[in-house]
Amino acid sequence: MEPVELQAAEAETLVTPRVTGPSGGARLRQARESRHLSVDQVASELRLTPRQIIALEEENFAQLPEPTYVCGYVRAYAKFLQLASNEVVDAYPNLEALRADKVPVVESRITSADLAAVHADIPFSLAALTVLLVVVSAWYFSRNSDTSVVPSALEISAKQPTVDSTPIPETVPTLTAEEAESDGFVTPDATPALAVEQMPESRVADDAVATVTDAAQEISVPAVASSASAELETASAAVVAAEPEVTSTVDMPTDATPAAPAIAASVPDRVAVTAVDSASSPELLPASQLVITYAQDSWTDITDARDMHLLYKLGRAGSQIMLTGVAPFRVFFGYAPGVALTLNGDPVNMTPYQSMAKVNIKIGSKRHNTLAFTVRADETTETLADKAPELADQDLEQARKVLRQSVADDGAQVTAVASPGTGKKTATKAPVQRKTERDDFGAQMAPPIRDKSTSSNKSEGRTRSGPAPITNLFD
Amino acid sequence: MFSKIFGIFSNDLSIDLGTANTLIYVRGQGIVLNEPSVVAIRQERGPGGPRSIAAVGHEAKRMLGRTPGNIVAIRPMKDGVIADFTITEKMLQTFIKKVHEDKFRFFRPSPRVLICVPCGSTQVERRAIRESAAGAGAREVYLIEEPMAAAIGAGLPVSEARGSMVLDIGGGTTEVAIISLAGIVYSASVRIGGDRFDEAIINYIRRNYGTLIGEATAEHIKKNIGTAYPGDEVREIEIKGRNLAEGVPRSFIINSNEILEALQDPLAGIVSAVKTALEQTPPELGSDVAERGMVLTGGGALLRNLDRLLTEETGLPVVIAEDPLTCVARGGGRALEMMDEHGGEIFAME
Numbered sequence: 001m002e003p004v005e006l007q008a009a010e011a012e013t014l015v016t017p018r019v020t021g022p023s024g025g026a027r028l029r030q031a032r033e034s035r036h037l038s039v040d041q042v043a044s045e046l047r048l049t050p051r052q053i054i055a056l057e058e059e060n061f062a063q064l065p066e067p068t069y070v071c072g073y074v075r076a077y078a079k080f081l082q083l084a085s086n087e088v089v090d091a092y093p094n095l096e097a098l099r100a101d102k103v104p105v106v107e108s109r110i111t112s113a114d115l116a117a118v119h120a121d122i123p124f125s126l127a128a129l130t131v132l133l134v135v136v137s138a139w140y141f142s143r144n145s146d147t148s149v150v151p152s153a154l155e156i157s158a159k160q161p162t163v164d165s166t167p168i169p170e171t172v173p174t175l176t177a178e179e180a181e182s183d184g185f186v187t188p189d190a191t192p193a194l195a196v197e198q199m200p201e202s203r204v205a206d207d208a209v210a211t212v213t214d215a216a217q218e219i220s221v222p223a224v225a226s227s228a229s230a231e232l233e234t235a236s237a238a239v240v241a242a243e244p245e246v247t248s249t250v251d252m253p254t255d256a257t258p259a260a261p262a263i264a265a266s267v268p269d270r271v272a273v274t275a276v277d278s279a280s281s282p283e284l285l286p287a288s289q290l291v292i293t294y295a296q297d298s299w300t301d302i303t304d305a306r307d308m309h310l311l312y313k314l315g316r317a318g319s320q321i322m323l324t325g326v327a328p329f330r331v332f333f334g335y336a337p338g339v340a341l342t343l344n345g346d347p348v349n350m351t352p353y354q355s356m357a358k359v360n361i362k363i364g365s366k367r368h369n370t371l372a373f374t375v376r377a378d379e380t381t382e383t384l385a386d387k388a389p390e391l392a393d394q395d396l397e398q399a400r401k402v403l404r405q406s407v408a409d410d411g412a413q414v415t416a417v418a419s420p421g422t423g424k425k426t427a428t429k430a431p432v433q434r435k436t437e438r439d440d441f442g443a444q445m446a447p448p449i450r451d452k453s454t455s456s457n458k459s460e461g462r463t464r465s466g467p468a469p470i471t472n473l474f475d
Numbered sequence: 476m477f478s479k480i481f482g483i484f485s486n487d488l489s490i491d492l493g494t495a496n497t498l499i500y501v502r503g504q505g506i507v508l509n510e511p512s513v514v515a516i517r518q519e520r521g522p523g524g525p526r527s528i529a530a531v532g533h534e535a536k537r538m539l540g541r542t543p544g545n546i547v548a549i550r551p552m553k554d555g556v557i558a559d560f561t562i563t564e565k566m567l568q569t570f571i572k573k574v575h576e577d578k579f580r581f582f583r584p585s586p587r588v589l590i591c592v593p594c595g596s597t598q599v600e601r602r603a604i605r606e607s608a609a610g611a612g613a614r615e616v617y618l619i620e621e622p623m624a625a626a627i628g629a630g631l632p633v634s635e636a637r638g639s640m641v642l643d644i645g646g647g648t649t650e651v652a653i654i655s656l657a658g659i660v661y662s663a664s665v666r667i668g669g670d671r672f673d674e675a676i677i678n679y680i681r682r683n684y685g686t687l688i689g690e691a692t693a694e695h696i697k698k699n700i701g702t703a704y705p706g707d708e709v710r711e712i713e714i715k716g717r718n719l720a721e722g723v724p725r726s727f728i729i730n731s732n733e734i735l736e737a738l739q740d741p742l743a744g745i746v747s748a749v750k751t752a753l754e755q756t757p758p759e760l761g762s763d764v765a766e767r768g769m770v771l772t773g774g775g776a777l778l779r780n781l782d783r784l785l786t787e788e789t790g791l792p793v794v795i796a797e798d799p800l801t802c803v804a805r806g807g808g809r810a811l812e813m814m815d816e817h818g819g820e821i822f823a824m825e
Contacts (some may be wrong), residue, residue, distance in 0.1 A: 045785075047768070047786055047790055047791055047792045048792055064638055064769075065766075065767045066630060066631065067630060067769060067798070068629050068630040068794065068796060069767050069768065069770075069792075069794050071793025071794070071797060072768070072770070072792070072793075072795055072796075073794065074783070075794075075795070076792070076794070078795075131763065161677060167478060
C-alpha cells in the first residue's frame with residue numbers, strides 16, 4: 001500500500017523535545033478521571049485487561065509487554081481519550097528507547113544524473129584489467145619481436161650483436177655484403193641462434209672464417225674480445241660463417257659451468273643443413289643460405305619451404321643478395337642467364353636454364369645433395385678439456401683441424417666446446433646423424449618447421465641457457 | 476573473485492523490494508533510500524529500437540499515466556513479486572548504485588543483500604528475486620519472509636517462546652503471520668494491498684459518479700480521506716476525473732464515508748485473512764496473541780482507523796508499529812546483524 005502520509009503531529013514528534021509536565025501514565029489517568037470513565041470501561045473499549053490499563057497508568061512496565069505493544073496501547077488509550085497521542089508517548093519514560101531506535105528516513109531522489117552514472121557504469125576493475133592486459137601484451141610482443149626473426153626471411157647474421165648479449169667490451173666487426181644494406185628484406189634484428197657475438201679470447205671460428213673471404217659473401221667474423229673476456233659472465237656467442245664449407249657456431253652461455261658452454265664447430269663439406277630430425281634434436285633450426293649474384297638485371301621471386309617470400313624484387317646487375325631460409329626454395333628468375341646462384345655455398349647448376357629467360361625452379365631438395373645434421377653437445381665422445389684444461393687458442397684450432405679432418409673422414413659431426421669463464425676448451429666429436437633429404441617437399445620440411453614464435457622462444461632460450469644441444473649449422 | 480574485494484567497499488543492505496516502494500536500509504545508517512518501485516522506460520528510435528531507462532523512483536512515479544508514446548512507466552513488481560525481471564534488475568541496480576554513490580565510485584558496489592519476499596511467493600518467484608538482485612550486483616543474496624522482517628523491525632520478541640502476530644499490509648500483498656521462537660508458525664499471504672484499495676476507489680467512482688480517475692488520483696484520495704472504520708468526522712476532498720458520459724473532465728467532491736464504502740471489499744479480504752490466521756493458530760500461541768494483540772506494519776497500517784476495524788472484528792488489541800513503512804526494511808537490516816552475530820542460521824532464510 002502506498003504510504004499514507006504521516007500525520008503532521010506525528011511527524012513533529014520526531015523533533016519535538018520531550019514534553020515537560022506530568023508523565024504519560026499520570027496524564028492518561030487524569031484524562032480518564034476527568035471524563036468519568038472507569039478502568040473497566042477503558043479496558044473493554046481497548047480490548048485490554050483492566051490490569052494492563054492500571055499498569056499503563058502506573059507506568060509499571062513489569063506488567064506490560066514489549067515497548068512496541070506499550071507504545072501502541074498508549075496511543076490507542078490517548079486516542080480514545082482524545083489526547084495528543086504523540087505527546088503522551090513522549091511523556092512515557094521507557095518508550096524513549098523505542099523512539100531513539102527509530103531511524104531517520106533519508107529522502108534521496110534518483111535523478112537523471114544517477115541514471116547516467118548507472119548506465120555508464122564500466123567497472124573500474126574491468127577497465128584496469130584491460131589496460132593492464134594491453135600493457136603486458138605490448139611489452140611481451142615488443143620483447144618478442146626482437147628475437148622472433150629467427151626463421152624469418154633474411155638474415156644478415158653479423159649485422160649487430162644480439163639484443164641479449166651481456167656487457168661486452170668490443171663490438172663485432174662484420175664483413176657484410178654491401179647489398180645487404182640495400183635489400184629490402186634485411187632485418188636488422190639478429191636472431192640469437194645466428195647471432196654473432198664476441199667470442200672472448202678464443203678465436204675459434206678464425207680459421208673457418210679465414211677461408212671464406214674469397215667467397216664474396218657475407219662473412220661474420222667474431223670479435224676478439226681481448227682481456228675483458230675474463231670478466232665476462234655471459235658470452236653467448238654464436239658464430240655463423242657464411243662460408244660454403246665451414247660453419248662455426250659458438251655458443252658460450254652465461255654461466256661458466258664447464259658443461260654448459262659449448263662451441264660447436266662443424267665442418268661439413270658441401271653440405272647444406274636443411275632438414276633435421278626434430279626428435280633427435282628438437283632445437284635445431286634448418287636454414288639454408290642462398291646467394292644470388294646478378295650479372296644482369298633479373299626479376300627474382302624466392303619463396304622458402306614455409307611459403308615465406310624471401311625476395312620479391314628486381315635484382316640489379318652486379319649486385320649480390322644473400323638470403324637465409326628453409327630449403328627447398330622455389331626460385332623464379334625473370335632472366336635466368338644473368339644470374340648465378342649458390343645454395344649454402346654450393347653453386348647451383350644453372351646451365352639447363354641458360355636457354356630460357358624465365359625460370360621457375362625448386363632448389364634445395366635432394367638433387368642438390370643436401371644433408372641433415374644434428375649436433376648434440378651432450379653426446380660428447382671426446383673431450384679435449386679433460387686432457388688440457390688450459391688449452392690456448394691454438395690448441396683449440398688444432399683440435400678443430402683434427403675434428404674437421406675427422407668429419408671429412410667419416411662424416412662425424414664435430415663439436416668444439418669452449419668455456420670462456422674457465423678457460424676450458426673442449427672439442428667433442430659427436431656421432432653424426434646424417435639424413436639424406438627426402439624428395440618430398442612437405443615431408444622433408446615438416447619436422448623442422450615450427451611456429452615462428454615457438455622457434456624464436458626456443459632459440460632465445462638456447463642462447464641464454466647454453467647447455468642446450470647445439471644449434472643448427474648454417475652453411 | 477573481484478566481488479569479494481569490492482565487498483569491502485560495499486555496505487550490507489536490507490532491501491524491502493515492495494510493490495509500491497523500495498526501501499533500502501544500510502547498517503549503521505538507517506533507511507537510506509525510499510523510492511517508489513517505478514521505472515520509466517524510453518523507447519528510442521521507434522518500435523524495436525533500443526530501450527533506455529528514462530527515470531526511476533519518484534521521478535518515474537510522477538510519469539505514471541502521464542507519458543507520451545515513447546515512454547512507458549512500469550511498475551515492475553506486482554503482488555509482491557517480480558512481474559518484469561529485467562526492469563526490476565535495472566531498478567535494483569540503480570538503487571544499489573545510488574546507495575553507494577558516496578563510497579568508492581570506481582568500484583561497482585557488490586554488497587551482501589537481504590531481500591524480503593512475501594511468504595506466499597513461489598519458488599520461481601523467489602528465484603527471480605534472487606537472480607534479479609544478483610544481476611544488480613549483489614555479492615550474496617539472502618531472502619527473508621516479509622512477516623518475519625516486519626516483526627523484527629517492529630520490535631516484537633520473535634525469538635522468544637511466545638506467539639507474536641504481525642499483519643503487514645503492503646502495496647501488493649497483505650501478510651499475516653504468527654511467529655514464535657524465531658520461526659513462522661503460521662503465515663498467510665493475500666494479494667490484497669494498497670493497490671487493491673486504489674483499484675477499489677477507481678471502480679467505486681466510475682460506478683457511482685460515472686467518472687474515470689487515474690491511479691495517482693485514487694492514491695491521493697486514499698491517503699487523504701481514506702478510512703477503514705467510520706470515525707467521528709467526515710472528510711471531503713475535491714477531485715477531477717473524466718466524465719464517461721460527457722467525455723470531458725469534471726470535478727466533484729467525495730467524502731470519507733464513500734471511500735469507506737469503496738474499500739469494503741478489500742478490507743473484508745484482509746479481515747478474513749486475519750480471522751483465518753487466528754483460527755489456524757495453535758491455542759497456546761493464540762492466547763499469547765490475545766493477551767498482547769497483533770501488530771500492524773506496512774503502509775496499509777496508515778490507513779485511518781484500520782486498527783479500529785481490526786479490533787472490532789477480532790476483539791483483540793491492535794497496535795500500529797512505530798514507523799510502519801520502514802519496519803520490513805529495518806527488520807531485514809536487524810536480521811543481517813543477527814545473522815552475523817549468531818552465525819546465519821537463526822532465521823529460516825534461504
